[in-house]
Amino acid sequence: MAKPKLAVVKMTGCAGCQMEVLRIEDKLLDLVGAVDVAYFYMATSANRHGPYDVALVEGSVSTPRELRELKELRERTKLLIALGDCACSGCLPSIVNWVPPQESAKVYERFLEIHSKKESFQRVYPLSAHVRVDLELRGCPPHRDAILEALKGALLGIKPFLREHPVCVECKLKENVCLLVCEGRPCMGPVTAAGCGAACPSNGRVCEGCYGPMSDANASSLAEILAKRCGLSREDLIGKFRKYAGLTPAFSKEASGGI
Amino acid sequence: MGGKVIAKDSLGEFVSKLSERYRIFGPRKKGTEWIFDEVRSAEEMDLRYSTTILPPRKFFIPTSERIFSFKMDGGVEEPEERDGPSLIFGIHSCDLNALLLLDMVFLEGEFPSPSYARRRERTALVALTCIDPSENCFCESMGTGPSPAGGYDVLLTDLGREYLAESGSRRGEEMLALAKGRAVTAADLEGKAKAIECAKSKFKKKVDLKGIDELFLRNLDNPVWKRLGEKDLACGICVNSCPTCFCFDVRDQLDFPMVGGVRYKEWDACVLLEFSQVALGGNFRRDRAARIRQFIGHNLGWGGASQFREFKGRAKCVGCGRCIRYCPAGIDLTEVVKELRGI
Ligand code: SF4
Ligand code: SF4
Ligand code: SF4
Numbered sequence: 001m002a003k004p005k006l007a008v009v010k011m012t013g014c015a016g017c018q019m020e021v022l023r024i025e026d027k028l029l030d031l032v033g034a035v036d037v038a039y040f041y042m043a044t045s046a047n048r049h050g051p052y053d054v055a056l057v058e059g060s061v062s063t064p065r066e067l068r069e070l071k072e073l074r075e076r077t078k079l080l081i082a083l084g085d086c087a088c089s090g091c092l093p094s095i096v097n098w099v100p101p102q103e104s105a106k107v108y109e110r111f112l113e114i115h116s117k118k119e120s121f122q123r124v125y126p127l128s129a130h131v132r133v134d135l136e137l138r139g140c141p142p143h144r145d146a147i148l149e150a151l152k153g154a155l156l157g158i159k160p161f162l163r164e165h166p167v168c169v170e171c172k173l174k175e176n177v178c179l180l181v182c183e184g185r186p187c188m189g190p191v192t193a194a195g196c197g198a199a200c201p202s203n204g205r206v207c208e209g210c211y212g213p214m215s216d217a218n219a220s221s222l223a224e225i226l227a228k229r230c231g232l233s234r235e236d237l238i239g240k241f242r243k244y245a246g247l248t249p250a251f252s253k254e255a256s257g258g259i
Numbered sequence: 260m261g262g263k264v265i266a267k268d269s270l271g272e273f274v275s276k277l278s279e280r281y282r283i284f285g286p287r288k289k290g291t292e293w294i295f296d297e298v299r300s301a302e303e304m305d306l307r308y309s310t311t312i313l314p315p316r317k318f319f320i321p322t323s324e325r326i327f328s329f330k331m332d333g334g335v336e337e338p339e340e341r342d343g344p345s346l347i348f349g350i351h352s353c354d355l356n357a358l359l360l361l362d363m364v365f366l367e368g369e370f371p372s373p374s375y376a377r378r379r380e381r382t383a384l385v386a387l388t389c390i391d392p393s394e395n396c397f398c399e400s401m402g403t404g405p406s407p408a409g410g411y412d413v414l415l416t417d418l419g420r421e422y423l424a425e426s427g428s429r430r431g432e433e434m435l436a437l438a439k440g441r442a443v444t445a446a447d448l449e450g451k452a453k454a455i456e457c458a459k460s461k462f463k464k465k466v467d468l469k470g471i472d473e474l475f476l477r478n479l480d481n482p483v484w485k486r487l488g489e490k491d492l493a494c495g496i497c498v499n500s501c502p503t504c505f506c507f508d509v510r511d512q513l514d515f516p517m518v519g520g521v522r523y524k525e526w527d528a529c530v531l532l533e534f535s536q537v538a539l540g541g542n543f544r545r546d547r548a549a550r551i552r553q554f555i556g557h558n559l560g561w562g563g564a565s566q567f568r569e570f571k572g573r574a575k576c577v578g579c580g581r582c583i584r585y586c587p588a589g590i591d592l593t594e595v596v597k598e599l600r601g602i
């Protein structure tokens with residue numbers, strides 16, 4: 001039986017998610033043994049065009065060319081997996097959606113000469129805004145264990161176990177001191193999907209929400225708590241909810257200031 | 260059973276003697292909080308702790324635990340348990356009573372758990388009378404404190420300059436034989452009674468248990484649940500903090516070459532959406548309101564005598580106060596009871 005063909009494709013993103021695929025180091029050889037890596041620009045120069053059995057797609061869609069490529073890829077791919085927040089929810093690139101062009105111009109000196117800007121859409125959206133996505137691997141970047149879990153699921157045709165409950169679950173099970181309750185710091189853990197092993201709170205930093213909303217995120221209640229307990233202003237709250245997943249239905253109200 | 264009075268100065272020596280026979284786990288400071296952690300001496304412990312982040316059930320039902328490993332072509336291997344005797348030092352009355360309740364589930368229930376039984380068996384318990392309950396405690400209302408009636412090997416009560424140490428089992432007798440101390444007098448027992456009375460006067464939270472099962476069953480549709488559901492974050496902190504919660508999820512994890520894997524279990528929490536999800540996305544408690552009602556209702560209403568007949572007139576909740584202390588949304592089950600009673 002021929003090995004399933006895997007593609008790792010990049011749209012608008014920082015390449016950190018692809019890096020994470022490479023960081024599966026200890027299992028990488030097993031992975032290469034189990035699948036035929038047909039397209040992975042960061043790892044090989046022998047890239048072939050589809051069809052693919054599985055495609056991991058990093059990044060959000062910000063140019064007409066990317067949109068064209070994504071649609072073609074969808075047609076040539078059995079299982080299309082959105083890899084990381086940019087692909088799942090827009091993430092950092094999508095902050096542009098909230099910013100008027102004049103504002104961006106203040107940051108970039110010669111704004112109109114930026115090549116990507118000239119040919120790009122004014123707005124950036126996740127993959128699911130344009131094509132059917134079979135699985136979303138969230139996180140900025142997703143944890144390599146989750147990437148492996150998704151690939152195993154794809155190869156065996158079973159549903160992978162991805163944590164949809166909040167970061168607080170992993171955080172508590174590690175017996176961390178709660179930064180929000182005990183120290184009054186603005187932690188996004190209660191509304192953020194787990195999967196990172198509560199990486200930030202376990203190192204004394206508040207969760208920034210980089211896995212996007214958990215399965216039943218109560219954003220309005222947390223916004224109220226962060227304002228009351230941690231003294232966050234309306235601006236601060238908008239920033240918190242916009243940063244990684246402001247376009248998602250669970251966060252959009254808080255991200256647009258409707259608090 | 261016998262006892263001894265141990266001078267506080269001699270406690271260190273007692274602990275070091277015990278450490279020759281047991282791995283000792285005691286309350287240790289962690290930031291603003293405390294955790295039960297392995298200790299090598301009395302100095303590493305803080306016996307004036309309020310409560311711990313995770314309850315002692317973590318020693319008997321680990322947060323995550325391998326049930327067995329398997330190979331795809333058949334063959335199952337259970338993990339070997341090699342751990343020797345251990346000891347929990349300074350367990351509070353609420354947490355001790357919580358273990359007695361878990362015993363009903365995992366030892367006396369329909370499906371006893373051999374690993375739980377082994378761990379209970381090999382773990383000695385040195386309990387501590389609470390002389391200074393914290394602001395969220397309400398064990399007195401629940402009949403589980405501030406001093407335990409039994410279930411311990413040794414019970415320590417702080418008498419000021421000395422500890423009254425009473426044994427509650429054969430193992431406890433043997434442990435006390437290692438301690439340097441003097442004989443117990445009537446005055447010491449009186450001192451203990453006084454310390455308990457004094458502690459009782461300090462409780463700030465109370466729950467009226469009268470007819471509480473019915474109170475909950477009558478109020479399944481009370482608007483209070485909807486309001487709580489709007490505040491509740493479904494973060495799971497309350498359940499994971501609770502010393503008597505016993506729910507877990509079972510999952511399979513395959514190794515990458517996919518020739519085998521492990522089946523493991525991990526603590527689960529009814530306040531989470533996935534808890535009551537079934538095949539094809541069906542869910543019995545999709546609303547947060549229904550889930551917070553399950554947590555509070557199971558702890559104070561239908562988790563009591565109606566589920567555990569032996570637990571006459573008591574509830575599943577032992578009044579440790581952790582779910583109140585650690586809830587980011589400020590949800591307090593003692594206040595909910597008052598609301599249901601219309602107070
Ligand atoms: S520190 Fe953050 S993630 Fe951890 S329990 Fe507290 S709120 Fe949740
Ligand atoms: S704790 Fe939050 S911000 Fe940190 S890695 Fe996890 S999801 Fe991301
Ligand atoms: S700790 Fe509070 S906010 Fe979190 S699930 Fe429990 S009741 Fe809800």
Ligand code: SF4
Pocket residue numbers: 497500501502503558575576577578579580581582583592
């Ligand atoms: S319900 Fe709350 S107060 Fe009662 S035993 Fe559980 S954590 Fe403690």
Ligand code: SF4
Pocket residue numbers: 498501503504505506527528529530553554555557558
């Ligand atoms: S309160 Fe919820 S998690 Fe705890 S034992 Fe009951 S059903 Fe299980």
